[in-house]
Amino acid sequence: MTGPSKRDATGTQACNVALVGFGTVGSSVAKILCERSNAHLRLTHILNRNVARKKVDWLPSSVQWTENIDDVLSSNADIVVEVMGGLQPTEDWIRRALQSGKSVVTANKQLIAHCGPELISLARQMNQQIEFGASVAGGVPVISGLHEGLAGDELFKIRGILNGTCNYILSQIETNGIPFATALREAQKLGFAEADPTEDIEGLDARAKLAILARVGLHCHVRPESIMARSISAIDSIDFEYANQLHCTIRQISWAEFNAQSKTELKAALKEESKGDTLFAAVQPALVELSSPLARVEGSQNLVVATGRYGGETVFGGHGAGGNPTAVAVVSDILAIARSKQSAITITMKDAGQPIEKTPTVTADFTAKHYLRFLVKDRPGIIASFATILSQCGINIDSVLQKPGCPKSHLPFLITLEECKASLVEQALQQINSLDFLVQPCLHLPIL
């Protein structure tokens, strides 16, 4: 059944929407489309495996259920909404939808992080749109915020808490003083973490989102693989005790910044030109000051802080996951495309006037203060050994903290370092980690 969309009673062209995927997000999207009873949007198709099992009775009988993508591609749907996830066959289906003259809304961060530019270019070629507001931070409208709301600024830094699972686990370790493994197990029980939590814990989920934010906000192509990602699994409750003594907490921070030099260097750089050809980017657990908005993100919430040359810091926060919040972002994108379609917008020109995209060198070698937490078998001369190696590497110690009353065989203690490059610290740690009194390798976190 093909053909143009019909006009409704007011003469406005109605927009037909096909939903590909009917899981948590998909059914929330369907619910919002029905409940809001927007005359201009019409849900026409739902595709899912095992339709017989998935079919619900609260949707209009006019909705066509199918397991075959060709039914969607040959239909009169104007917008294909992909909330199925995965890289394949999703990418293939989205390409075919665009080629069939349909616009696309997707919540698929991995897909957009990996082949967003190609898909956007294909969409333009076909005079269609592809929107992906739900791919980062769920219901928090940060993609449109960076792309439109802050278009007038020249952003040079984006920091964020982009993974609710990690934030939940870290909050639990902090609040309840439990080990990482316990916190993870409890998060899994409560549905805050997946059975296989690798993508979240190791930072792979967040770095895909960071790659998307870097493209939208900093106008640069970054492959997610080029962004360093470090696990939060080494964080222990003792680290929160130490962090608190430094008026900090620990969060999984996604960070992308042009010219991430020391503050003095940065100020000098800003006077000339705020963007270089090197992008500092990483996803890692880090110490953040308790007064920072990043420190106050609770549970599974998300937060993004964008910093611009003219507007300073702008904060976007809210529910980064969950069916309904993510569906809000999807429906907002559907509405944006519907408005464009009704306006006969010429998509090829959409980005005219946007800054030219860069393809910078990506490095995680931030200049920062550093937190080194050791677990040692106590004996005389340990601090001297560390201090000697650090000083040989040209690194200045800022403070040494040792919690009283710990067992001599597993003695945790802390060294903080003055501002220096992360690579310098890693060099020193290669030597330090081979020292025989270390019970485990040193935990190294930047202090932001």
Add this chain to the structure above:
Amino acid sequence: MTGPSKRDATGTQACNVALVGFGTVGSSVAKILCERSNAHLRLTHILNRNVARKKVDWLPSSVQWTENIDDVLSSNADIVVEVMGGLQPTEDWIRRALQSGKSVVTANKQLIAHCGPELISLARQMNQQIEFGASVAGGVPVISGLHEGLAGDELFKIRGILNGTCNYILSQIETNGIPFATALREAQKLGFAEADPTEDIEGLDARAKLAILARVGLHCHVRPESIMARSISAIDSIDFEYANQLHCTIRQISWAEFNAQSKTELKAALKEESKGDTLFAAVQPALVELSSPLARVEGSQNLVVATGRYGGETVFGGHGAGGNPTAVAVVSDILAIARSKQSAITITMKDAGQPIEKTPTVTADFTAKHYLRFLVKDRPGIIASFATILSQCGINIDSVLQKPGCPKSHLPFLITLEECKASLVEQALQQINSLDFLVQPCLHLPIL
């Protein structure tokens, strides 16, 4: 010099921009337009009084300076940017600009709050756009966030700190324990408050912004005059001491909500329909819990929390004032219009699919807990008098607090009330305020 805009080398139609007003915001806008050297945007005119005095040497010589609006209206400018302020002749000029087939960007909150709908309707009629992102919260992209980013949700509550001057003054009273008058004087010295601070202190500035947010986010027409505004001038440092004992602080809160019933009533109402015909709206000093994002807004920052039926709470925060942040919002609007112009967008259809606007009854009669702070000449029986009146009005006392060591002739003390309607409290206060042992009328703040 009239005529169509020229196309640049890439074939993209350049957009000519005329700037009306060259004060703090205007010169920041000009600076950003020059520094970003966007080939598609061309600053062609600047209008200001006393051009000879205003003229700067850092703008291209091609920019025409004028004191006569007719030079702008008859020019080839595509977009007129109004950053001059005031209701007249601004409104007249904006109407004439739209009628001359020019789109308009304005930062003028009072104008948009008072005649936004008429101007938007005129713009549509002329197939032009009027954008006003800078009219609320300066550089914080909350207008586009509510209008586009959260378009997929059904918002029913907006709370915000929309006036940086009040937030700065209240922060200073809190931090330094100084009286209101001193804090105001210091804010004036530092340029955070105007010589005549009435608009800010009395909440008139914030209620214009709240009326705009209610229109954009809650889709309802609200005249600013219909929103109750109460001064922050009665707040004393003793109130922060009491507030802290209640784990709260005091902020000037702008609040608009459909169905602002008690939580139980609200839950019931939400099950049926989240929007009624009554809008609860007010700008007033209020107690907010220290754990709320509203409590953590420092200095002259702005913050908006939008609550939706599907997405829950979403937060937008940043610099609410200042030349550069406000200019970012203006330039973002210019870019949005430029994109539309390049896309031959049909503005008349822009809002198709938007919820229908309502014209609700506006009331400030929130159901909330309440804070009553008295200053009395001490004598036996005072609490009994208050308690009798409150109980006759059907109001339950939650707690009574009295700071020790205060002079008997000016004894401050506090009564907090259980959840009840504000109007009930005001009734009781009419009786209470006539009691002869009161040194000054009771300070009544809601506890949010």
